[in-house]
Amino acid sequence: xxxxxxxxxxxxxxxxxxxxxxxxxxxxxxxxxxxxxxxxxxxxxxxxxxxxxxxxxxxxxxxxxxxxxxxxxxxxxxxxxxxxxxxxxxxxxxxxxxxxxxxxxxxxxxxxxxxxxxxxxxxxxxxxxxxxxxxxxxxxxxxxxxxxxxxxxxxxxxxxxxxxxxxxxxxxxxxxxxxxxxxxxxxxxxxxxxxxxxxxxxxxxxxxxxxxxxxxxxxxxxxxxxxxxxxxxxxxxxxxxxxxxxxxxxxxxxxxxxxxxxxxxxxxxxxxxxxxxxxxxxxxxxxxxxxxxxxxxxxxxxxxxxxxxxxxxxxxxxxxxxxxxxxxxxxxxxxxxxxxxxxxxxxxxxxxxxxxxxxxxxxxxxxxxxxxxxxxxxxxxxxxxxxxxxxxxxxxxxxxxxxxxxxxxxxxxxxxxxxxxxxxxxxxxxxxxxxxxxxxxxxxxxxxxxxxxxxxxxxxxxxxxxxxxxx
Amino acid sequence: xxxxxxxxxxxxxxxxxxxxxxxxxxxxxxxxxxxxxxxxxxxxxxxxxxxxxxxxxxxxxxxxxxxxxxxxxxxxxxxxxxxxxxxxxxxxxxxxxxxxxxxxxxxxxxxxxxxxxxxxxxxxxxxxxxxxxxxxxxxxxxxxxxxxxxxxxxxxxxxxxxxxxxxxxxxxxxxxxxxxxxxxxxxxxxxxxxxxxxxxxxxxxxxxxxxxxxxxxxxxxxxxxxxxxxxxxxxxxxxxxxxxxxxxxxxxxxxxxxxxxxxxxxxxxxxxxxxxxxxxxxxxxxxxxxxxxxxxxxxxxxxxxxxxxxxxxxxxxxxxxxxxxxxxxxxxxxxxxxxxxxxxxxxxxxxxxxxxxxxxxxxxxxxxxxxxxxxxxxxxxxxxxxxxxxxxxxxxxxxxxxxxxxxxxxxxxxxxxxxxxxxxxxxxxxxxxxxxxxxxxxxxxxxxxxxxxxxxxxxxxxxxxxxxxxx
Numbered sequence: 001x002x003x004x005x006x007x008x009x010x011x012x013x014x015x016x017x018x019x020x021x022x023x024x025x026x027x028x029x030x031x032x033x034x035x036x037x038x039x040x041x042x043x044x045x046x047x048x049x050x051x052x053x054x055x056x057x058x059x060x061x062x063x064x065x066x067x068x069x070x071x072x073x074x075x076x077x078x079x080x081x082x083x084x085x086x087x088x089x090x091x092x093x094x095x096x097x098x099x100x101x102x103x104x105x106x107x108x109x110x111x112x113x114x115x116x117x118x119x120x121x122x123x124x125x126x127x128x129x130x131x132x133x134x135x136x137x138x139x140x141x142x143x144x145x146x147x148x149x150x151x152x153x154x155x156x157x158x159x160x161x162x163x164x165x166x167x168x169x170x171x172x173x174x175x176x177x178x179x180x181x182x183x184x185x186x187x188x189x190x191x192x193x194x195x196x197x198x199x200x201x202x203x204x205x206x207x208x209x210x211x212x213x214x215x216x217x218x219x220x221x222x223x224x225x226x227x228x229x230x231x232x233x234x235x236x237x238x239x240x241x242x243x244x245x246x247x248x249x250x251x252x253x254x255x256x257x258x259x260x261x262x263x264x265x266x267x268x269x270x271x272x273x274x275x276x277x278x279x280x281x282x283x284x285x286x287x288x289x290x291x292x293x294x295x296x297x298x299x300x301x302x303x304x305x306x307x308x309x310x311x312x313x314x315x316x317x318x319x320x321x322x323x324x325x326x327x328x329x330x331x332x333x334x335x336x337x338x339x340x341x342x343x344x345x346x347x348x349x350x351x352x353x354x355x356x357x358x359x360x361x362x363x364x365x366x367x368x369x370x371x372x373x374x375x376x377x378x379x380x381x382x383x384x385x386x387x388x389x390x391x392x393x394x395x396x397x398x399x400x401x402x403x404x405x406x407x408x409x410x411x412x413x414x415x416x417x418x419x420x421x422x423x424x425x426x427x428x429x430x431x432x433x434x435x436x437x438x439x440x441x442x443x444x445x446x447x448x449x450x451x452x453x454x455x456x457x458x459x460x461x462x463x464x465x466x467x468x469x470x471x
Numbered sequence: 472x473x474x475x476x477x478x479x480x481x482x483x484x485x486x487x488x489x490x491x492x493x494x495x496x497x498x499x500x501x502x503x504x505x506x507x508x509x510x511x512x513x514x515x516x517x518x519x520x521x522x523x524x525x526x527x528x529x530x531x532x533x534x535x536x537x538x539x540x541x542x543x544x545x546x547x548x549x550x551x552x553x554x555x556x557x558x559x560x561x562x563x564x565x566x567x568x569x570x571x572x573x574x575x576x577x578x579x580x581x582x583x584x585x586x587x588x589x590x591x592x593x594x595x596x597x598x599x600x601x602x603x604x605x606x607x608x609x610x611x612x613x614x615x616x617x618x619x620x621x622x623x624x625x626x627x628x629x630x631x632x633x634x635x636x637x638x639x640x641x642x643x644x645x646x647x648x649x650x651x652x653x654x655x656x657x658x659x660x661x662x663x664x665x666x667x668x669x670x671x672x673x674x675x676x677x678x679x680x681x682x683x684x685x686x687x688x689x690x691x692x693x694x695x696x697x698x699x700x701x702x703x704x705x706x707x708x709x710x711x712x713x714x715x716x717x718x719x720x721x722x723x724x725x726x727x728x729x730x731x732x733x734x735x736x737x738x739x740x741x742x743x744x745x746x747x748x749x750x751x752x753x754x755x756x757x758x759x760x761x762x763x764x765x766x767x768x769x770x771x772x773x774x775x776x777x778x779x780x781x782x783x784x785x786x787x788x789x790x791x792x793x794x795x796x797x798x799x800x801x802x803x804x805x806x807x808x809x810x811x812x813x814x815x816x817x818x819x820x821x822x823x824x825x826x827x828x829x830x831x832x833x834x835x836x837x838x839x840x841x842x843x844x845x846x847x848x849x850x851x852x853x854x855x856x857x858x859x860x861x862x863x864x865x866x867x868x869x870x871x872x873x874x875x876x877x878x879x880x881x882x883x884x885x886x887x888x889x890x891x892x893x894x895x896x897x898x899x900x901x902x903x904x905x906x907x908x909x910x911x912x913x914x915x916x917x918x919x920x921x922x923x924x925x926x927x928x929x930x931x932x933x934x935x936x937x938x939x940x941x942x
Contacts, residue, residue, distance in 0.1 A: 197711065208832050209682060209890075211711070237839055240668065240682070240890050240915060244715060320825035350819035354791035361679050368708055419680075419711050444711060 005030040010076055010170035010224035017075035020064070024075030028057035028119060031077040035121070035168045041149060041470055044162035045079045045169075046125045046140040047090050053077065053121035060119065072251060073171070073231050074117030081157055081174050082123040083130050084215070085204065086110050089120070094128040094137035097330045108203040108238055109173060109215055116231035124159030124172060129323060131338045133183040133382075133409050134392055135159060142389050145187060146468035147435055151386035154187035156180035160218050161188035166471050170219075171228045177213040178315065179381075179412020182424035185218060186381035186437025189464060191225045191454070192218045193423045194416070196445035200232045201239030206321050208240055212314055212416060220464050222425065222455040226250040229447070249448055254455035259294030261453060264374040269383070270301025273410045274397040276384045282428050282436040283380055289460050290378070295453075302370045302377055302441075306359030307417040308410070313348060313356035315413075320345030337405050360417060367418040371443045376453055381424035381437035383411045411439065420444045425454045426463035435463075476501040481547055481641035481695035488546035491535070495546030499528035499590060502548040506592070506639045512620060512941055515634035516550045517596045517611040518561050524548065524592035531590065543722060544642070544702050545588030552628055552645050553594040554601050555686070556675065557581050560591070565599040565608035568801045579674035579709055580644060580686055587702035595630030595643060600794060602809045604654040604853075604880045605863055606630060609806075613860050616658060617939035618906055622857035625658035627651035631689050632659035637942050641691075642699045648684040649786065650852075650883020653895035656689060657852035657908025660935060662696045662925070663689045664894045665887070667916035671703045672710030677792050679711055683785055683887060691935050693896065693926040697721040700918070720919055725926035730765030732924060735845040740854070741772025744881045745868040747855045753899050753907040754851055760931050761849070766924075773841045773848055773912075777830030778888040779881070784819060784827035786884075791816030808876050831888060838889040842914045847924055852895035852908035854882045882910065891915045896925045897934035906934075 005013065005027055016022040032050050039045050057075065064070055085091050085103035087110075092098045106114070114120065128137045135158025136142035143158040145151035146165040153162040157174030161184035164172050174181045176194040185192025197211025207213075217228035233247035267283035268275050290297050323334070323342040331339060370377070383397050394408035395401065402408050415422050420441055427438035438457070442450030458464065476484065476498055487493045503521050510516050528546065535541055556562050556574035558581075563569045577585070585591065596606050596614045606629025607613035614629040616622035617636045624633040628645030632655035635643050645652045647665040656663025668682025678684075688699035704718035738754035739746050761768050794805070794813040802810060841848070854868050865879035866872065873879050886893050891912055898909035909928070913921030929935065 206832055207828055208835065209680065210828075211680060237914075238836070240835055241712060317821050317825060317828075320821045321828055324822065324825050344821075345825065346820065346822040348821035348824075349817065350788050350791045350815075350824065351795065351817040353819075353821065353824060354788060354795050354816065357678055357681075357788075357792055361677055364679065364711055365709070443708075 003030060003034060006034050006167040009221050010219060011227055013076060013170050014072065014074065014227065018070065024057040024060040024119065025054065027075055028053055028077050028121065031168065032121060038166050038470060039168060042144045042146055042162045042166055043141055044124060044143050044159040044166065045122045046082060046159060048122040049089055050121060053119055056119045060117065071115060071117035071231065072227060073113060076118050076170050077121050078113060078118040078171055078173070079122040079124045079163060079169055080110055080120060081160055082126045083175060084109055084173070086120065086123065089123065091123065092139055094126045094139060096138055096333045097326060099139050108201060108236055109232060113173065113231055118171065124163055126159060127155045128335050129338050130156040130175065130177065130180060131335065131341065132393060132405050133179055135184070144389055145386045146470045147189065147433060148386065149470065150389060151434065152187065152389045154184035154382065154386065157192065157218060158184045161185050161190050161192065164188065164190045164218055164220050165468050171224060172218045173215065173228070173232070174218050175213060175215045178406070178409050178416060181216050181218060182381045182412045182422060182437070182439055183409065185424040187386045187435060189426045189435035189466065190218060190220050191222055191423065191425055193225050193229065194421060195229060195447045196243065196421045197419060198241045198243040199445065199447055201236045201242035203236070203238035207318060210318065211241060211419065213318060222451055222458050223254055226254060226451050243445055250451070254452050256452040256456065258453055258456045261295040261375045262373070263290055263295050263297045264300035264377045265297040266301040266377065266379050269379055269411055272301065272304060273383060274400040275380050276397060278385055278430040279380045279383065279436050282430060283438055286427055286438065286461065289457060293456050293460060300374065303366055304363070304414050307363055307414040310356045310360040310363060311413050311417040313352050314360065316341050316345030316348060317353060363417055364419045367420050377441040379439040379441065380411050381439035383408055385430050385432070385434040385436060415439065415441055421447050421450050423450055423454045425458055428461070428463050429466070474501060474505060477505050477638040480692050481690055482698055484547060484641050485543065485545065485698065489541065495528040495531040495590065496525065498546055499524055499548050499592065502639065503592065509637050509941060510639060513615045513617055513633045513637055514612055515595060515614050515624070515630040515637065515639060516593045517553060517630060519593040520560055521592060524590055527590045531588065542586060542588035542702065543698060544584060547589050547641050548592050549584060549589040549642055549644070550593040550595045550634060550640055551581055551591060552631055553597045554646060555580055555644070557591065557594065560594065562594065563610055565597045565610060567609055567804045568797060570610050579672060579707055580703060584644065584702055589642065595634055597630060598626045599806050600809050601627040601646065601648065601651060602806065602812065603627070603864060603876050604650055606655070615860055616857045617941045618660065618904060619857065620941065621860060622905065623658065623860045625655035625853065625857065628663065628689060629655045632656050632661050632663065635659065635661045635689055635691050636939050642695060643689045644686065644699070644703070645689050646684060646686045649877070649880050649887055652687050652689060653852045653883050653893060653908070653910055654880065656895040658857045658906060660897045660906035660937065661689060661691050662693055662894065662896055664696050664700065665892060666700060666918050667714065667892045668890060669712045669714040669916065670918055672707045672713035674707070674709035678789060681789065682712060682890065684789060693922055693929050694725055697725060697922050714916055721922070725923050727923040727927065729924055729927045732766040732846045733844070734761055734766050734768045735771035735848045736768040737772040737848065737850050740850055740882055743772065743775060744854060745871040746851050747868060749856055749901040750851045750854065750907055753901060754909055757898055757909065757932065760928060764927050764931060771845065774837055775834070775885050778834055778885040781827045781831040781834060782884050782888040783877070784823050785831065787812050787816035787819060788824060789816070834888055835890045838891050848912040850910040850912065851882050852910035854879055856901050856903070856905040856907060886910065886912055892918050892921050894921055894925045896929055899932070899934050900937070
């Protein structure tokens with residue numbers, strides 16, 4: 001029986017736990033056993049605290065038995081992304097500089113999920129400092145794709161996505177700057193939601209007003225993802241920007257009538273960037289799914305002028321803030337791409353940054369206006385299917401050479417620059433059996449509307465149910 | 472009778488208008504007449520559209536007579552700051568570059584205030600591009616202080632403050648980057664409220680995520696200021712950051728029990744910057760006012776390390792965004808200080824900006840922590856009383872030479888850098904009869920709490936009732 005629990009959705013598990021039909025200890029035990037058995041093959045969870053997790057599960061059961069109130073994530077095992085600090089649990093950021101770093105304080109995210117009842121069992125793997133959508137680092141190595149162990153799980157929330165797909169965890173958190181929630185979700189046949197910029201407050205955070213990097217939820221289903229978001233969102237005095245909606249809205253039923261919703265259909269990303277034909281084909285197979293749901297689809301694409309420059313410049317400035325202070329002492333321990341991006345940021349001029357801000361503002365308003373005509377924009381979440389895990393980045397797409405390690409990540413990062421929320425939902429598989437994700441972009445800050453559309457698509461397709469061979 | 476209407480508060484006027492005891496036409500006529508008579512001496516309102524205003528007032532009366540719904544500012548005359556675009560009405564930004572500029576679209580602020588029932592009669596004077604807290608420009612000249620026509624009204628919302636004090640307008644809008652709502656309010660014995668960074672959405676806005684420059688309300692009383700804020704605040708899709716509280720909260724009664732509120736008292740700005748002794752003395756006379764209200768005061772000051780550098784660097788970046796594109800063609804038409812600040816911004820490095828962002832983040836959290844110990848911080852709103860109107864800036868304060876035209880504005884701009892809301896409330900007069908304002912700083916984003924404290928102080932002192940000689 002124990003393994004069966006791992007195949008339930010987080011929403012189902014939470015219900016059983018609340019009804020006391022299963023205990024937090026049983027759920028934790030089942031997941032720990034499964035991790036023991038399957039994690040070595042995929043290397044998704046890279047630090048483990050099983051004793052602590054079991055103790056916490058036992059304590060949770062006792063408290064609930066005594067009649068104490070429980071949170072919406074009561075008893076759900078979780079592993080936090082290794083970019084977020086966890087008190088007393090090693091947090092490396094995937095960097096040798098921090099290989100022995102044990103924080104004394106939890107991040108706000110970790111604190112919130114714990115308060116909501118989630119039980120941490122470890123940390124999930126990341127690229128060094130989250131740089132690049134390929135999850136490998138010199139401390140823990142690379143995370144494998146559960147659908148094909150020779151392929152990458154994507155990144156930077158690659159450990160989280162692979163663990164979810166392998167049914168090692170029912171929920172997982174991540175972050176998304178250039179696609180770090182959407183890319184690995186699309187590579188691992190799970191859901192990754194980049195919420196509106198101010199939805200999930202982040203602390204600690206060296207650039208608390210900046211809404212380009214966000215934290216957000218991942219799940220196997222849209223409903224699970226929304227459930228997790230409900231525990232992440234909401235204002236906190238530690239964030240000067242967080243939106244003050246009631247996050248309980250994300251626990252309401254997602255069922256909705258999407259009839260008449262207008263979808264701009266850009267399975268080829270409007271030709272702006274190269275997209276592998278297997279990805280385009282798989283998306284196009286599902287255009288009729290949206291039509292059958294009553295939505296209208298129309299081939300159209302947002303004008304992304306300036307998005308590339310704005311994103312690259314403002315991203316480099318964030319690197320200057322985050323990693324600039326490390327260069328003097330630790331440069332030799334940091335990978336080339338991180339050093340290069342940090343230096344671009346340090347050396348940029350105010351004129352560069354001013355122009356990037358101007359381009360980004362124009363883009364925001366252009367996107368806002370676009371969404372007066374359309375309700376959603378449908379795009380590939382990644383320009384390629386999962387690629388070889390030994391390859392750091394994709395050098396060529398449909399014959400088009402990529403300028404650098406960021407090039408092949410444009411399908412996500414150009415959308416980041418718009419300032420609008422986006423979700424990657426399972427969209428089926430290539431002929432080689434590799435997952436493809438569809439990226440739906442919605443209005444800022446209507447995260448609930450976007451989740452509802454994604455839910456309707458998921459219910460009509462159920463691609464998430466296809467298990468990876470490793471599971 | 473006509474002039475009497477101009478001496479009522481906006482709140483009183485709004486009630487009479489709503490009760491149909493007075494018509495919008497009567498109110499408008501009274502204000503236009505008074506402006507005709509008194510504005511030439513102070514030069515507060517620099518563009519006028521009297522026919523349009525009277526026509527709008529007449530139309531408003533007719534619509535209300537027919538039973539149409541009215542907004543909270545129904546029938547109140549207003550003049551908008553000449554930094555905000557008004558469709559069909561000349562908008563110069565105080566710059567010869569824009570001396571014939573007639574926008575085709577209203578700003579969001581203007582649109583909102585019109586929708587709330589306010590009736591525009593003209594524009595209020597500003598320094599060129601709002602640069603510097605002294606209101607003069609080559610198009611319209613300088614605005615005089617109604618309490619002493621040889622002194623400046625402060626700035627950059629100097630026209631607004633002087634018009635309010637002279638009872639030419641019941642309400643006026645402004646903006647505040649380095650103190651532009653607080654400084655002129657303190658110089659003109661009115662109220663200027665710099666709300667939390669996300670309270671009032673701004674559009675058009677070339678840096679829509681940035682919360683250092685804000686728009687906000689001015690009034691003769693705190694209640695009037697709150698009434699105006701209630702029509703300015705609230706989310707709009709054109710702003711990616713606006714807080715989504717219900718702005719109607721600012722129309723609730725401001726009466727509250729401030730017993731036990733903890734006030735950090737820094738009438739001398741904690742010694743961090745020089746403050747004219749006349750200003751310190753006037754603030755200190757009112758320490759007992761707070762104590763008598765039941766609040767506790769304790770000599771204490773926030774640690775403002777890094778605030779100066781952060782503000783100056785990030786302000787320069789905003790100048791690079793706003794004015795950078797103008798330099799190539801119009802440099803010779805722009806004043807030296809604006810050019811210099813723009814060039815500092817254009818030439819800054821990413822390293823400078825990254826450090827400024829880091830300092831600002833640290834300051835935000837330090838301020839937040841400070842406000843766990845105290846409810847409010849009491850400071851001078853300006854380091855000096857109003858000074859000679861022919862002097863561009865204050866060169867020396869209590870014998871301390873000022874480095875540049877920004878130096879004497881530090882009492883406000885250092886607080887801007889904290890990311891917390893602040894209000895300037897009339898605090899009495901120097902022996903020379905010049906107004907002094909007290910600056911109260913509160914928790915972000917608890918604007919209502921700050922307004923309530925300011926209201927309690929105002930009710931206990933009533934300095935706002937002292938008319939300027941010119942009135």
